Amino acid sequence: MNARDWDRLAAAYAAEVCDIFARDRRQVIARWLRARGLLRGRRTVLDLGCGIGSFFKRHGRHFGRKTGTDHSRRMLRIAARRCHAVPDCHWRQADAQRLPPELRGCADLVVCSNVITFVSAAACRRAMRETVGGAKPGAWLLFILPALESHDAIVSLETGRPAPPRPGTTAVVRRDDRRQRFYSAEGARQLAVRAGLRAVTVRKVWYPWSDEGIGRAPRGHEPPWDWCVTARRPAGL
Numbered sequence: 001m002n003a004r005d006w007d008r009l010a011a012a013y014a015a016e017v018c019d020i021f022a023r024d025r026r027q028v029i030a031r032w033l034r035a036r037g038l039l040r041g042r043r044t045v046l047d048l049g050c051g052i053g054s055f056f057k058r059h060g061r062h063f064g065r066k067t068g069t070d071h072s073r074r075m076l077r078i079a080a081r082r083c084h085a086v087p088d089c090h091w092r093q094a095d096a097q098r099l100p101p102e103l104r105g106c107a108d109l110v111v112c113s114n115v116i117t118f119v120s121a122a123a124c125r126r127a128m129r130e131t132v133g134g135a136k137p138g139a140w141l142l143f144i145l146p147a148l149e150s151h152d153a154i155v156s157l158e159t160g161r162p163a164p165p166r167p168g169t170t171a172v173v174r175r176d177d178r179r180q181r182f183y184s185a186e187g188a189r190q191l192a193v194r195a196g197l198r199a200v201t202v203r204k205v206w207y208p209w210s211d212e213g214i215g216r217a218p219r220g221h222e223p224p225w226d227w228c229v230t231a232r233r234p235a236g237l
């Protein structure tokens, strides 16, 4: 999807797309931020592909200067409106695959949530490189990536057939009329390791069944989840 497609989706976005920061009922993300000491000391944050500003709306008040970038002007406009009460938010129209030079090495924490899902593997690598480039040496990064295992489990539940084995660690999946790259746990880990990141951890962030259009939780099944990948930019990278 290009910037114009995202512009078109912007008005309906809040209703149509799962907001992982609001839907993380088990507080996996908040607990990680707290455990790393990131909620203290007014740290600087860069949120690449910030969408309608959900990370800043949910966690922004704990941080210092906050910059959200997105290629969609409309998404940014909605983000600014939703975060009007959150101090020190700055918005910038930019391509996640080409970080503006002034944002290089600017952040104590870089967030990139459900953005590195491009059909092209080369585009994912480029966006990954630029995301890492936004972090200060030694800073933390937090990625949210769609989970292939969760997707397969839901398809299997809906069809009553076991999911066929996957040959690779990532796959392009069609969902809601758009094709997106999904990651297995190993694929998510590899994405971070190959970008040169250290202290890589992959966790599940569960969200409610209703976000998958399933009204009642099926007994004996784990709720759907995204991968939360956390890692650190080494000083020498």
Ligand SMILES: C[S@@+](CC[C@H](N)C(=O)[O-])C[C@H]1O[C@@H](n2cnc3c(N)ncnc32)[C@H](O)[C@@H]1O
Residues within 6 Å of the ligand: 003, 006, 017, 019, 020, 048, 049, 050, 051, 052, 053, 054, 055, 069, 070, 071, 072, 075, 094, 095, 096, 097, 112, 113, 114, 115, 144
């Ligand atoms: C699924 S939304 C996620 C929004 C937000 N990060 C969140 O998790 O709530 C993907 C966002 O990435 C943006 N995006 C996709 N490709 C991009 C690119 N190449 N450059 C900048 N933003 C991009 C879209 O405009 C959209 O706002």
